[in-house]
Amino acid sequence: MLITGAAGKAGTGVRPLLRARGHELVLLDLTPIDAQPGERAITGSFTDEATLSDALNGVDAVVHFGGYSREHLWSNLLDINISGTNAVLDAARRAGVRHVLLASSTHAVGYHPIPSIPVHDLPPRPDSLYGVAKVAMEALGAVYADRYDMTVVSARIGTVEDRPRNLRSLSTWLSYSDLVRLIEATTALDLPGSHTVWAISANTRRWFDISNGQGIDYYPEDDAEFAAAEIFEPGAPGNGLIGAEFADPEHELGVPW
Structure with a gap:
């Protein structure tokens, strides 16, 4: 299995769990990685054809975490997040x-208001140029799946981290364990085509319907509620939009923050 952006938060979080489940990993990142047994690390960019060819040698699946994870210059989002995908x-x-x-x-739909009940699906409504790049990513996944009979899962990730840290993440949290479950569901899926799923845990306060993922056998098990007593934020999260601060006026389009 190849993981791009393997030195980032998501890649770092899932690596030991995947290794423990017997997966052999190829790790690709611009940041050097100290590979553990069962891993092969490659320092380089996924935009480089030769580097990608080396990284894909012998693997059976790709987990593409690489790219900018916040609002950035459009030229950078275009080169890395869109063309790179x-x-x-x-x-x-x-x-x-x-x-x-x-x-x-979820920033691909971040300008939608927070739903009053868990929603099964939402059309694209990005909250930022970063969100636009994620919409383009989903579209690229769809065309490759349709044209080349590939299985491509576009995971609309909420808040991936070790534990929820604010009111919003009680609804959007994705545990590393559930992210591994989603990765394994993708690699085992014998159903070519494009599949867009909410990549969240089974949170009590979730905004998104987790049955959305059952079509690819993704069944999250964790719940952010265990951290609720530690979070002291009154009222509704942020500005009432799914994208929260990504949609705030003080964060101008195309300005890194």
């Missing part, structure tokens, strides 16, 4: 890798 998908196709998980985001 296309490069990863095309290299996977050429290498015969049929299963790809793309790290999309």
Whole structure:
């Protein structure tokens, strides 16, 4: 299994869990990684064709975490998050890798108001240029799945971290254990096509319907509620939008923060 952006928060969080479950990992990142037994680390960019070809040698699935994780200059989002995703998908196709998980985001729908009941699906309504890049990522996943009979899961990730840390994350949290469950559901899925799922845990206060993922056999087990007593924030989270601070006026489009 190849993980791009493996030195980031999500990659770092899932690596030991995947290793413990017997997965052999290829780790690709611009930041050097100290590989553990069962891992092969490659320092380089997923936008480089030769580096990608090396990284894909012998793997059976791709988990694409790489790219900017916040609002950034449009030129950078275009080069890395959009063109880079296309490069990863095309290299996977050429290498015969049929299963790809793309790290999309709830910021692809971040300008929708927070739903009053868990919602099964939402059309794109990005809250930022970063969110626009995630919409493009999902579209790229769909066209590669349809054209080349690949299985591509676009995971609309909420808040992936070791534990919930604010009121919003009580609804959007994704545990590392549940992210591993989603990765394994993707790699085991014998259903070519494009599949967009809410990548959240089974949170009591969830905004999104977790049955959305059952079509690919993703069944989250963790719940952010264990941390609720530690969080002291009154009222509703943020500005009432799914994207929260990403949609705030003080964060201008295309300005890194």
